[in-house]
Structure formats: C-alpha cells, structure tokens
Amino acid sequence: MNVSSDTIKEKFSKASRIERFQELIKIKTISYNDPEKIDFAVFKQFENTLAQLYPSIHAACEKTHHGPTGLLFQLKGREAGAPIVLMSHYDVVPVNEELWTVPAFDALIKEDAIWGRGTLDTKGTLFAVMESVEENLDQGFVPKNDIYLSFSGDEEISGDSAPSIVRHLKSLGIEPALVLDEGGAVVEEVFPGLKKPCALIGVGEKGYLDVSISLEGQGGHSSAPPAQTLVTRLAKVLIKLEQYPLQAHFTPPVSDMFKTLGKESEGVYKFIFKHLNVFAPLLKWYFTKQGGEMNAMIRTTIAPTKMAGSKAFNVMPPVATIGLNLRILGTDKIDDVIAHIKKVSGEPDLIVTVHERREASPDSPSDSTGFKNVKNAIEAVWPNAVVSPYLMLAGSDSRHFCEVSKNVLRFSAMALSKTERGLIHSNDERITIKGLLEAVDFYKALLKHY
Structure with a gap:
C-alpha cells in the first residue's frame, strides 16, 4: 500500500x-x-x-x-x-x-x-x-x-x-x-x-516454582506451649535455607554478560571480569553476600513470601505453613531443588506442596x-x-x-x-x-x- x-x-x-x-x-x-x-x-x-x-x-x-x-x-x-x-x-x-x-x-x-x-x-x-x-x-x-x-x-x-x-x-x-x-x-x-x-x-529466563512448606502437630491453648513450636521449627528451616543456598553457577548468558560489559568497565572491575575464571569464586562469594539482581543471576533463589498459622493469638496452630517463591537457574531441575529444601530443612516430617512449576x-x-x-x-x-x-x-x-x-x-x-x-x-x-x-x-x- x-x-x-x-x-x-x-x-x-x-x-x-x-x-x-x-x-x-x-x-x-x-x-x-x-x-x-x-x-x-x-x-x-x-x-x-x-x-x-x-x-x-x-x-x-x-x-x-x-x-x-x-x-x-x-x-x-x-x-x-x-x-x-x-x-x-x-x-x-x-x-x-x-x-x-x-x-x-x-x-x-x-x-x-x-x-x-x-x-x-x-x-x-x-x-x-x-x-x-x-x-x-x-x-x-x-x-x-x-x-x-x-x-x-x-x-x-x-x-x-x-x-x-x-x-x-x-x-x-x-x-x-x-x-x-x-x-x-x-x-x-x-x-x-x-x-x-x-x-x-x-x-x-529462569524457571519458576511456588511451594508451601508445612509442619503439623498438636494444636491447643497457647498458655503452655511446647519447647519447640511449629512456627519456631519452620523459622529455623528458613534460616537453614538462607545459610545453605543452592550452588552458584556462571551460566553461558551470565558469563557472556560479564565478559561483554566487563570490557567496558573501569578500574579494577575491568581486570576482574577480564580474568573471570580466576575471580569467579570471589565474585560468587561477593554476589551471595550482596543479594539482589547479581545474586539472582547466578543461582536459584528462594524468597519466603507468605506465612500462616493460627487465626487467634491465644491458640497454637495444628499446622504452620510458609510460602516460598523460587526462581530456578537453568543448571537446576525443580525436583532437585525440592530435594534440597527437604534435606537442608533437617525436618523429616516437612511437607512440601507444589502450587506452580516450570523449568528454566x-x-x-x-x-x-x-x-x-x-x-x-x-x-x-x-x-x-x-x-x-x-x-x-x-x-x-x-x-x-x-x-x-x-x-x-x-x-x-x-x-x-x-x-x-x-x-x-x-x-x-x-x-x-x-x-x-x-x-x-x-x-x-x-x-x-x-
């Protein structure tokens, strides 16, 4: 036309x-x-x-x-x-x-x-x-x-x-x-x-996984709580997941990005990214400590987003649940990630329920x-x-x-x-x-x- x-x-x-x-x-x-x-x-x-x-x-x-x-x-x-x-x-x-x-x-x-x-x-x-x-x-x-x-x-x-x-x-x-x-x-x-x-x-693009992790136990009045409540045990699971994150990897897209942008960086960064293989362990450590986007580029991330327990202040819940949103790196498979959660948790009775999943x-x-x-x-x-x-x-x-x-x-x-x-x-x-x-x-x- x-x-x-x-x-x-x-x-x-x-x-x-x-x-x-x-x-x-x-x-x-x-x-x-x-x-x-x-x-x-x-x-x-x-x-x-x-x-x-x-x-x-x-x-x-x-x-x-x-x-x-x-x-x-x-x-x-x-x-x-x-x-x-x-x-x-x-x-x-x-x-x-x-x-x-x-x-x-x-x-x-x-x-x-x-x-x-x-x-x-x-x-x-x-x-x-x-x-x-x-x-x-x-x-x-x-x-x-x-x-x-x-x-x-x-x-x-x-x-x-x-x-x-x-x-x-x-x-x-x-x-x-x-x-x-x-x-x-x-x-x-x-x-x-x-x-x-x-x-x-x-x-x-990274994969996606929504799961809830739960523990079940004896509910009841909160005036005489057990030594370890369900909520306390789940909180410890979260701490362990933070202490033992999934392994970091420089996948091809990330390595290519580091090499491409590193050439245009200034000062010590240019040297570091030029010798990526040498400094990879240091970068992985640094990005892990910093969190944020760079950390998310190199590993599967686990973000706690929801919590549920009792609906009343004076009642111990029979079930405590935490919702997790995970973004899956291409080097990981979802079944392996779920196995990691169970292993790291230290809770043999941990219930992991998958709500939505897709691989990278x-x-x-x-x-x-x-x-x-x-x-x-x-x-x-x-x-x-x-x-x-x-x-x-x-x-x-x-x-x-x-x-x-x-x-x-x-x-x-x-x-x-x-x-x-x-x-x-x-x-x-x-x-x-x-x-x-x-x-x-x-x-x-x-x-x-x-």
Whole structure:
C-alpha cells in the first residue's frame, strides 16, 4: 500500500502517535486470576480499537484468534523463508487508584510523560510494533519473509493465549528465525564499574516454582506451649535455607554478560571480569553476600513470601505453613531443588506442596543473525549503549515459543532509569514521550533487516 508523503507525515506525526497511544491506555484490559472478574468485552474493545487505529495492518495481514485473548497477525513476505515473530501483551495488572496521584487509565500527559497502567508493561511495546509496521506498510513495505505479530491478553495471569498461538504455529510446521518479546532494556548503573548505558537482551529466563512448606502437630491453648513450636521449627528451616543456598553457577548468558560489559568497565572491575575464571569464586562469594539482581543471576533463589498459622493469638496452630517463591537457574531441575529444601530443612516430617512449576527456558545463542539484527537496531537508536546478552529473572510469554524457535530474545525497547523500572506493576506507571517514540524508532530500524 502506497500513501502520499503528506498523508504519512500527518498520520505519523508526534501528536498523532501520542493520541493513538492514549486511546490504548484508556482501555482497562485488566487481568485477574479470578476469571469471574475479567471483563472480556473490554478486551474485545481493545481489539476493535486496534482495527480502527491501524487500518493498513488489518488490510494487509491475516488476523486469527487463539485462546481466550490471543491475536496473531500474519504479514506475508516475498519469499517462503523462516518468519519472525514480534510479541507483546495488552493485559495489565490491577491498580489501587487511591495510591495513584493521577487516574490510572486517563492517559494524562504530565512532566513530558504519559501516565497510566500498561504504559511500560507492555502496551508501549505493542504500540511501537503496530506503529512501525503500519508506517512501513503505508510506504509500500513488503518483507522478505513472513512477519507475525503475536499479542496476548492474559500474560499477567499465565493464560493460554500465547501457548495457543504456539500450538497453531507448531501445527503449521513454522520455525521462526527470531522471536522478540519484552525483557531487558537500556539501563544505567546496573553493572559494577560500568558508567555507560547498557542494553540487555534476554537470551533465556529462569524457571519458576511456588511451594508451601508445612509442619503439623498438636494444636491447643497457647498458655503452655511446647519447647519447640511449629512456627519456631519452620523459622529455623528458613534460616537453614538462607545459610545453605543452592550452588552458584556462571551460566553461558551470565558469563557472556560479564565478559561483554566487563570490557567496558573501569578500574579494577575491568581486570576482574577480564580474568573471570580466576575471580569467579570471589565474585560468587561477593554476589551471595550482596543479594539482589547479581545474586539472582547466578543461582536459584528462594524468597519466603507468605506465612500462616493460627487465626487467634491465644491458640497454637495444628499446622504452620510458609510460602516460598523460587526462581530456578537453568543448571537446576525443580525436583532437585525440592530435594534440597527437604534435606537442608533437617525436618523429616516437612511437607512440601507444589502450587506452580516450570523449568528454566533453554538459552538462545547470542551469535545468531536475529541477535545481531536486534543489536544493530538498538545501536541505531541508542548509539552509546553497550549491547549485551543477559539472563532474564522474570517470566514472559516468550518461554512458550522456545518450542518452535531456537532464537527467542527478550528486549523491551525503552531506556529506563532505576526509578522508571520501579514503576512497572506499581503506582504512577508512566513512559516518557521521548521513550515512547524511541521504541517506535527501534522497531522501524529492526524491520529494515527483514
């Protein structure tokens, strides 16, 4: 489709882009774990709004529906080679309006930013994908091979939309050359000794495990407690799990990140990361003591998140329970992690109940054509950023696509400060207008390779 240059200029002006993004933010596509709370009419409204805002995409692409809320757009290419998949999700987490300083779904512009739930996670990415493809189509763009746009509306609740899309692609024998989803970003002050911004491309993500650990015993009145209460014994289990963490490993994504970013570090850090094999024991010790993101990069982490005992102050509980959330490193298997918990606990009667589990994703190579193309697109928009692979600590829909592609990458095309990163799933979520437009520029740069 060819559109006049004047029309394109007006359609994709800064003001027009902002207005379209505001329309998407205003639609309350909230995901809830309780299906009864989900308003699917709102999700349909979002789909219809996409059709209104992006007519060229809807004219050029075949759109199919998958699972509860999955949307898959197929843009046909000139050839029949391996396609690429650009992903995002359009559901958002609930909000507590009382804690926001502006209405969470009004998409207000304040302090050169657009405020609203989903601006960062991840309607901003979806918007950037749609804007870049729409603009390219208006300029007569036809890709070399097929391009799929894959959007789910239930990522926040680990729904079946993305898995349904994967099953569809698998049934057709499609093996994408690249799958790109949310993940790392352009960030600063996250790596020791590095003063430059770095752009982190996730090449794998950790696994996930929710378990509860429980002890059962004699309940009763609290006036004469036993020498060791159930709660006390469980507290000691937590201390032992902290004292004896799972073994640290420098997996390939982490080693590659240390080597890549270490070259750009200053002072003693540059020397340390240059000789990673020599200093690995010291780094593992240091990261363990520090905790936080670096520690999470090198081991399976165990975080106590819930506790339950008696409902009354003067009653001893017959059962005491602690909930644990674990993020599984690729070197560990979940069954082995559960065995570690039981062994370290020192409690032969410890009950371990699994609530949700998934193993770590396989790692994607950082020397693939897809990685290089993403890297080149990043450098076109953020030329001062050091591009590096990394291990993603959180989960995303992209893990499902590992069934059909060996090149699954995770990068959110945004430059985010530490404060902005803290706004994801939090109050007063917002994206700067500059950052939003940079995301569009990134996808426009990426499409030049396809």
